[in-house]
Amino acid sequence: MEQVPCVHCGKFFIPRNRSQNYCTKPDCQRARKAAWQRYKMKNDADYRIQQ
Numbered sequence: 001m002e003q004v005p006c007v008h009c010g011k012f013f014i015p016r017n018r019s020q021n022y023c024t025k026p027d028c029q030r031a032r033k034a035a036w037q038r039y040k041m042k043n044d045a046d047y048r049i050q051q
């Protein structure tokens with residue numbers, strides 16, 4: 001597997017799967033979780049609007 005840059009800190013790391021774009025640093029894992037929550041909240045809002 002080739003190395004990719006972390007989207008949060010820019011450090012190159014070897015992802016465990018294709019969808020992993022944050023390295024394993026705690027800061028970056030926190031950022032990943034926060035981004036996921038923003039994404040989910042946005043989708044939930046879209047979902048509510050559609051109902």
Ligand SMILES: [Zn+2]
Nearest residue numbers: 006009023028
């Ligand atoms: Zn990182």
